[in-house]
Amino acid sequence: MICLNEAQTCALISHQLAYQAVKEAFIAASSDEATIFPVVNASGPQSDSMFSIKSASTATLVGWKTGTYWPGNHDRGIPCHGTTIFLLSPETGELVATVAASKVNAYRTAAADAVAVDYLARPDASVLTVFGTGHQAEYEVLAIATVRKLSRVIIVGRDEARRDQFITRLIVQGIPVVAGSAQYGCEQADIIVTATAAKAPLFQSHWVKPGTHISAMGADKNGKQELPVEIYPRAKLFCDYHSQSVVIGEYQHTSNTEIREIGAVITGRSPGRVSPEDITVFDSSGIAIQDLFVAKKLLNAQKGVVSP
Numbered sequence: 010m011i012c013l014n015e016a017q018t019c020a021l022i023s024h025q026l027a028y029q030a031v032k033e034a035f036i037a038a039s040s041d042e043a044t045i046f047p048v049v050n051a052s053g054p055q056s057d058s059m060f061s062i063k064s065a066s067t068a069t070l071v072g073w074k075t076g077t078y079w080p081g082n083h084d085r086g087i088p089c090h091g092t093t094i095f096l097l098s099p100e101t102g103e104l105v106a107t108v109a110a111s112k113v114n115a116y117r118t119a120a121a122d123a124v125a126v127d128y129l130a131r132p133d134a135s136v137l138t139v140f141g142t143g144h145q146a147e148y149e150v151l152a153i154a155t156v157r158k159l160s161r162v163i164i165v166g167r168d169e170a171r172r173d174q175f176i177t178r179l180i181v182q183g184i185p186v187v188a189g190s191a192q193y194g195c196e197q198a199d200i201i202v203t204a205t206a207a208k209a210p211l212f213q214s215h216w217v218k219p220g221t222h223i224s225a226m227g228a229d230k231n232g233k234q235e236l237p238v239e240i241y242p243r244a245k246l247f248c249d250y251h252s253q254s255v256v257i258g259e260y261q262h263t264s265n266t267e268i269r270e271i272g273a274v275i276t277g278r279s280p281g282r283v284s285p286e287d288i289t290v291f292d293s294s295g296i297a298i299q300d301l302f303v304a305k306k307l308l309n310a311q312k313g314v315v316s317p
Contacts, residue, residue, distance in 0.1 A: 013311060015109040021310045022113045024155050027120035027303060032275060034302040035124060038250050039272025043067045043298050045250055048257060050230050055081050061229075063297035072096040074300035076114070090114070090144065094304040108304045115145055117303050118295065119152035121249060122224045125291035126200055127156040128274050129247060129281050130222035134199035135160040138189070140211045140235070141204035141227070142166035142175040149202050149226065150179060150186075163189040163197060165211075192216050203227055203235035214239035219286040225259040226293050234262055236290070241265050244288040247274065247281070250296045258294030268292075 013021075037043040049062040057080050064073035077091040092114040096106040110117075126134070137159050139146050150162055162184055166172035172188055179186045195201060195216035201223045203211055214237045217223070223244070227235050236259055246268045248254035255261060260268055271291060273279035282289050 010104055011106040011308060013106070013108045013307060015111060017311065018108060018110055018307055019112045021307050022116050024116060024120065024123070024152050026306050026310065027113075027116040028123050028152070028155065030302040030306045031117060031120040031299050032124050034296070034299040035121075035249060035270070035272035036275055037067060037272070037302070038296055038298050039270040039276070039278075045253065045296055045298055048229075048253065050257075053077070053079060055079055063295065063300065065297035065301055066099070067298070067301075069099060070096065070298075070301040070305060071099050071102075072297075072301050072304070074110070074297055094300045096301065096304055106304065106308060108307060110300070110304065113303060113307065114300075115148040116152070117299055118145060118226060118293065119148035121293045121295075121299065122149050122202060122226055122291075123152040123156050124275070125224050125247065125271055125293070126153050126222060128271065129289040129291060130157065130200050131220055131282070131285055134222060136163070136198050137161070137200045137202065138163040138165060138194035138198035139202045139204065140165045140191070140194070141202075142168065142171040143204065145226070146202075146204045147175065147178060149204050149224075150184060151182070153200065153202070154184065157200070160185065161197075162186040163194040165189060165191050165194045195221075200224070205235060206233065207235045208232055209234060210237040211235050213237055214243065217243075217288060219288060221288050222282075223288070223290045224293065225290065228257070228259040228261070228292065229295050230257050231261065233257075233259075235259060236262075238262050240288070240290065244290045245269075245282070246290050246292075247271050248292040249294060249299075253296060254292045254294045259290075259292040
């Protein structure tokens with residue numbers, strides 16, 4: 010059995026590797042190639058602690074991802090989030106690899122956003138507004154910067170100290186960034202990304218101008234919500250995996266049935282953006298097939314195998 014530890018996977022992961030893996034995973038998810046099973050969400054013994062299991066299979070990849078959130082770890086000086094990917098042999102069911110993927114998970118989640126922006130945002134989109142100042146938000150900005158030339162990034166955050174620290178980190182990395190209110194951020198944005206744990210809308214629908222792309226990254230369980238429901242009649246809706254998105258993703262809050270999977274857009278089986286005036290919304294609920302494809306590419310990279 011192969012075991013990749015966190016140090017190894019941190020050294021191997023990149024935005025480019027994650028983008029390619031997630032793009033291939035989306036294509037598989039929207040075809041007959043993959044089976045994706047319902048998510049299991051459970052609580053740990055600590056207050057607000059939780060873990061989840063997301064599993065999937067294809068003819069060549071079988072396995073699951075376990076994600077954990079233990080908020081008390083903050084006081085211990087260790088990460089609150091953890092991720093491990095397990096791969097089984099499709100022939101025998103034996104465990105063939107474990108991949109420590111806590112940092113990898115941040116790249117993988119951001120890659121989903123980058124793929125959506127690449128295929129749904131206007132080609133000239135350059136102003137990005139990000140709601141959220143947590144661990145994931147920085148990866149979202151950097152991933153999008155690989156697919157669009159950003160002229161300005163606007164950060165919207167409730168905690169001014171955390172927001173300013175986040176802005177400083179982005180400036181050091183050469184990102185043109187400023188702070189802004191929710192209304193200002195929406196009115197200026199060509200791309201809006203929400204990366205929060207919100208349970209209520211973060212902005213008002215009428216603040217969003219025609220032609221904007223929105224990636225909703227935070228909703229992955231019942232009760233989470235980042236977007237106003239009023240945006241849905243105005244927009245074209247897309248997701249990573251339909252049956253999961255409408256149960257635990259952002260689209261649990263709409264009865265709109267015209268929701269297309271991004272994999273079908275990538276392959277040309279479904280239309281994406283049709284007009285420069287379209288508002289497009291992508292919901293990323295996070296699907297296991299992404300983790301399996303990322304793990305496979307990490308294993309190949311560790312062996313020195315060049316992926317096709």
